[in-house]
Amino acid sequence: MPSIDLNSDLGESFGRYTLGLDDQVIPLVSSVNVACGMHAGDPAVMRRTVKLAAEAGVAVGAHPGYPDLQGFGRRDIAMSPDEAYDYILYQIGALQAFCHAAGARMHHVKPHGQLYNRAAVDPELARAVAAAVHDANLDLVLVGLANSELIRAGQAEGIRTAQEFFADRNYTDKGLLVSRKLPDAVITDEDFAVARVVRAVKEGTIESASGKLITVKPDTICIHGDNVHALEFAGKIRTALTEAGVEVKPV
Numbered sequence: 001m002p003s004i005d006l007n008s009d010l011g012e013s014f015g016r017y018t019l020g021l022d023d024q025v026i027p028l029v030s031s032v033n034v035a036c037g038m039h040a041g042d043p044a045v046m047r048r049t050v051k052l053a054a055e056a057g058v059a060v061g062a063h064p065g066y067p068d069l070q071g072f073g074r075r076d077i078a079m080s081p082d083e084a085y086d087y088i089l090y091q092i093g094a095l096q097a098f099c100h101a102a103g104a105r106m107h108h109v110k111p112h113g114q115l116y117n118r119a120a121v122d123p124e125l126a127r128a129v130a131a132a133v134h135d136a137n138l139d140l141v142l143v144g145l146a147n148s149e150l151i152r153a154g155q156a157e158g159i160r161t162a163q164e165f166f167a168d169r170n171y172t173d174k175g176l177l178v179s180r181k182l183p184d185a186v187i188t189d190e191d192f193a194v195a196r197v198v199r200a201v202k203e204g205t206i207e208s209a210s211g212k213l214i215t216v217k218p219d220t221i222c223i224h225g226d227n228v229h230a231l232e233f234a235g236k237i238r239t240a241l242t243e244a245g246v247e248v249k250p251v
Helices: 022-028 043-056 081-102 113-119 123-136 149-157 190-203 230-243
Strands: 003-010 031-035 059-063 106-109 141-145 160-166 205-207 213-215 220-224
Touching: 003 022, 003 059, 003 230, 022 043, 022 230, 031 043, 031 106, 043 059, 043 081, 059 081, 081 106, 081 123, 106 123, 113 123, 113 141, 113 149, 123 141, 123 149, 141 149, 149 160, 190 205, 190 220, 190 230, 220 230
Parallel strands: 003 031, 003 220, 031 059, 059 106, 106 141, 141 160, 160 220
Antiparallel strands: 205 213
């Protein structure tokens, strides 16, 4: 039976501010990416999210981002590769401590937001990200945009990689994510999103925002935890994959 990972970016609440439906989304996915306090999250949120995931038997990964709480890590920050390496290694280490305390094994690392998008096209930044994951733990899986510089950097570093497809985002003709500054960046139609995911997994193709056919061979499917449709997307996508004969499990 073919299989695919279904992941979600969670642990993004902060202090008095609550974002997402983590406790409801976790049982529907096979892995979670936990914010590490730079773009979102705080120590208490990290601990609770790791605990929820561990209790549900869901794979836990670090979701490091730019140090940008106000901008939710979605703004570009001028950062050298060495600085990026330090920030990523720091965040991986922080979440690793909470995983250890919860008796859970850290499974993967997936950069967040603009750090993720820039590493997809910037070879130097991609190498810094891959090096940080390599030096943190050789057993970790590096999650990156399918066919991107980040995937190539991880492969060159000799670590395991997982190519990611986004259920709730539109793509450019070059296979990159449509900028969130544009009105068609985020997909809100649940049925459309479900059909795209099944096609990507079964056929290895999707259509870009302009209608161009793009080749994708995903290892993992992402549903953004801060998407207002996250709960509905997760449930319907998991059901559709099961009905299509695809097993949902971690990479």
